[in-house]
Amino acid sequence: AAQRHLSSHLRKVAADTRKNVAVGAIFAVSTLSQVYIGIKCISFTGEWQAHPHVMSAQGALLGLSVLLVNVEAWLINRLVNIFTAEEGFYVPEFHEHRLFFTKLPGAHVCDLCRANSALMYRCTVCDWDACPACFQRQDKATGEGVLRGDKGVRMTAEVGRWTYLRRTMHLVWPHIPLFLVALACLAANAAANLFLPNFQGNIFDHVISAHHACSADERADDCASSKRSFYRTVQIYLVLSVAIGLLATLKSLSFSIVSRRIAIWIRKRLFKIMLSQDIAFFDGMRTGDLQSRVSEDISQMVLPIQYSLSSFLSNVILLLG
Ligand SMILES: [Zn+2]
Ligand SMILES: [Zn+2]
Incomplete structure (x- = not known):
């Protein structure tokens, strides 16, 4: 069958060439006729001496003929394209769009089995490929890379933006108290940072x-009180600096605890859900994919909570201050 598809593909390439020749011919004919109309327009006089009002009407008609030539060429083009349109293969178990058999210039990776091949059943919309081996498999519902249960292939559900937000809130919700502590540390740290330059x-x-008071008279009360207030300010400054250090540590600690807790929680849930899947689910999934879902993908998922969110919030407070 792959051979048949390959020969049909070669025929298609030849047909494409013929089609391009036809389209080029249409273009040439329409250009020539427009040039002809242009030349005629220059040499045309008609009976304008006798009837001057005819001139504008004839000018409009000449313009209209150029327009009509273009419309005709466009229509013929559409007609050629419609008659030569390729149907492709529609296999909903594999992919939601039609797949077209193509010979690619270099080897591509099959999205189902990860094998390399230059011949692919391809969806150009999603840049999705299936190799001939996967495509030819008798029962489309037994290969790897297809989501399915014991009752057959399962379609991936479309999830809207609000559903995503709701699910995210649902995931974060049990850790809100610790998250609030982290936010409080962050706010205190940012506020202390704001006051530091003041001191x-x-x-x-x-x-x-x-300096002014003591250089005038070293024994005066002015000099002593100035020195006292200087020492007091330095003390406050020191305390504030130490507090900032502590708060920064607490902030990063609580943020990393929150993100780790969320990660662990999601991992546990995901593992539970995985274990409750049908046997066919595990036939359709690659083990490595499942492993990387649990380890890598979840780490990637909580990374923004740990870094981006905290730096974003502290920068916002700094900006407002
Ligand atoms: Zn494959
Ligand atoms: Zn597609």
Whole structure:
């Protein structure tokens, strides 16, 4: 059957060439006729001397004929394309679109069995390929890479944006308290970061005023009080710096705990759901794919919670401050 499809593909390529020749001929004829109309337009005089009002009507008619030539060429083109359109193969168990047998310039990877082949049953819309071996399998519902249960092939459900959001909230919901703690640490850290430059400025102010007061008279009360307030500001600054360090540690700790908990929770749920699948599900799935769902994909999934979200929120607070 693959041989038959290959020879039919070669015939199709030849037919495509013929079709392109036909389309080119239509284009040439329409261009020539338009040139002819243009030449005629220049040399045309008609009876304009005798009846001047005829001139505009005849001009409009000449313009109309150019338009009609183009419309005719377009219609013939459409007709050729419709008659030569390829039907392709519609196998809903494999793919929701029609597949076209094609000979690709280089080897491609089969989306069902991961084998390399230059001959593919291809969906150009999704860049999806099935190799001839997979396509020719007698029962389309026994290969790998197809989602199915004991009752046959299962279609992937279409999930809308709101359903995604709802499911995400459902996944995060049990960890909201810890998440709130993480958010509080983040807010406190960002707020402390906002006040730090203020105290740095205060320290400099005190240094300058103490310098002025003490250079005038070292024994005066002014000098002593300036020194006292300088030491107090430095103490506050030190405490604030240590607090910022602690809060930053707490923040990253709580965010990583939240994301790890969510990851573990999702992993457990996913594993439970996997174990409750039909035997045919495991025939249709590759073991490696299932493993990488549980390990890699979930890590990728919670990564934004740990890094992007916290840096985004602290930057927002900094911006507002
Ligand atoms: Zn294959
Ligand atoms: Zn497709």
